[in-house]
Amino acid sequence: MSDSKAVFNLRKEGRLDEALAMAREGYAANANDIWMQRAYGWVLYDLIKHAVQEFEDKQIPPGRLANQLNTWLREYHQFGTNERPGMLHSNLLQQVIKASHVWPSFLKFARWWGPEYFTEEDRKPFRPPDGGREVPSLATRYVYAVGREAARQAADIPADLLAWAEQQVDAALHDSPNDQWLHYYKSKFLLTRGESEQARANLLPVVRRQSRAAWVWDTLGTTYEIEDPAKAIVCYFRAVHVARQPQEVANTHISLARLLAQQQRFPEAAVQVHAALAYRQDNNFRVPQALGQLAGMDWYRELSKRTDLPCPPDMAEAAEAILFEGEQARMTYRVGVLDHHNSDKALAHVAFSLEDGVVLPYRRFKNIRDVPIGRIVEVGFIEEARQPQRWRTTEHTGIDGFVKPMTGEVSKREDQSFGFLKTGTGERVFVHPALMDHLPSAESKAITCLAVMGKDKQGKPGWRALSWID
Structure with a gap:
């Protein structure tokens, strides 16, 4: 007969396979033994933690990790309702979230886990003792993972599960209305229902803050495809321009090529088809049907032989115009003085008063690096937004008292x-x-x-x- 203390001892010694076998035997003999349930649960936690670490270290493939999670969490499901809320229940979630992007059953598990079972500690962000960057709370990371996976799998999951996931994002947005990630996931939900205008309203604040990220421009382009293809093209070109890695815009090239071809801009479209094909050939990836169709067009077969195709244009100004279209009435400008440049960190600082100022990153605020120290400028903020949005020169020669x-x-x-x-x-x-x-x-x-x-x-x-x- 197995007992919980023996299981705990085996776990402490790192003999997890033996501990698991003994826990299974003990649970089968007395499923109502709460101490055996806990011993069993902590063994499962250690196994999951170890497997997730192996996956992150690229020692096991995602399919194997998914199979292991299916097995072990099915076992935890037998008695897990008795552990919530609690440390074991929360710690298990910590590990599962790390694998949420490769485990197809994550959303079902997340709904069963139950957001109502977060402890007070689970809702607090983690602040490293060494003063490092703050880590979002477990509750926040849970909603991020739910939103991300539901948006990614929207076409393949049951309607009730998709609706539940959107409810989690909506509830989090109610508590954190300025959270850019929640707005991004909400926009993806709206796009699945064809609500492009509302999706764009949620997405634009995110693009303004992440204007050097390809993925936000790609999503923004999607919101314009039907009603304004010209703006979609600008967004897609911007995504291609700011992308740091080819995989970031592997599908953007296809969307952009399709729209350019629809507007008879075949030389530009051919450049995008070539880029999409080259990425897949270099990585031995299959060619999706949409790309194959473009590559099979007469215009591409003819243009692919040419060496004088145009380079993709830099759409920075047109893209910025889209970002702030219709926002001038809501834009409030504050007068400040540029009082410091940090070239090493690529930052400028504008002071508004003795106690108030703002940092403007060079990458986001065009030409700010060229403004000399001592120049009076105006910095624009959209109503209710704490982050600066734009800057401009001004005729002001001073600031009263400052x-x-x-x-x-x-x-x-x-x-x-x-x-x-x-x-x-x-x-x-x-x-x-x-x-x-x-x-x-x-x-x-x-x-x-x-x-x-x-x-x-x-x-x-x-x-x-x-x-x-x-």
Whole structure:
């Protein structure tokens, strides 16, 4: 006769196969023994954790992992209702989520697992002790996985399971209305029902935040295909342009080629067909029917022999126009001063006041890297959005109480590299050594700088020179 303590001991020693055999025997003998159920469950957890790790290390193929999950979670299903909510139930979910993209039965398991059984701890994000990047809570990762897999399998799963998955995303969106991933998955659900306009409304904020990601442009293009193919083409071209890896746009090439061919733009379409074929040939992937049909067209067979086909155009400006079309009325601009560039991290910082500012990544905000320190600019925000959306130049020459031109004489001590500009009214402006090295030549002793209100090392407010003004 097996007992739970012996199962726990075998598990502790790492003898999982023996522990599993003993747990199965003990459960068969007394299915109502809660301690045997728990011992059995923890053995299953260890087996699943080990298998998921092997999969992540590329030691086992996805099909084998899926088969193992089917077996072990079917066993857990026999008594798992007695473990929820609880640590075992939550820990099992942690591992299953990691394999959700390769396990076809994930959605059925997720519904059975039950979102109502999250513990208070499950709903808290994880903050690494070393101060690393915060990890979303288990409850959030659960909804992400449900949304992703339901959207991906929408055509193949029962209607009631698809509806349940969308309900989970809707409930999460109610609690986290600014979560970009939830909006993305919601847009995919809407697209399955042909609700392109509403899908686009959910998707546009995501594209604005992830404008250098191919997948968002591809999805946005899908929303335009029927009602405005020209905009769909722009989105698909943008996806191709920003893609980092060929697999990101393997199917985008096909969609783009099809639309270009419909508009008689055959040379451009041929470039996309060639790219789609080359990717599949290089990786020994099968050619999908839609691509095969395009490759079999007379126009492609003729154009594929040419070496002077056009390069794909850069649609950055047209794509940005689509992103903010109709949003100007809701765009609020704030006046700030560009007070810092971090070339190593490719970031610019614009300050609006002593305590308020925003970071503008070079990759997302075109030409911001070329704006000199000390330039007054305007940064646009869409109503209710915390992230900056656009920037533009302005005629402003200062910001009341925060940025202004100041004129005076500059002096420094011989033993110091920094200096001070002293105005006629006695105000002092700190001048950084880098600016002291580029003092403008002036016929008079008076020099003008653009100064910003800052704080010194002791936290005291004071003026600091940003740039010289001729």
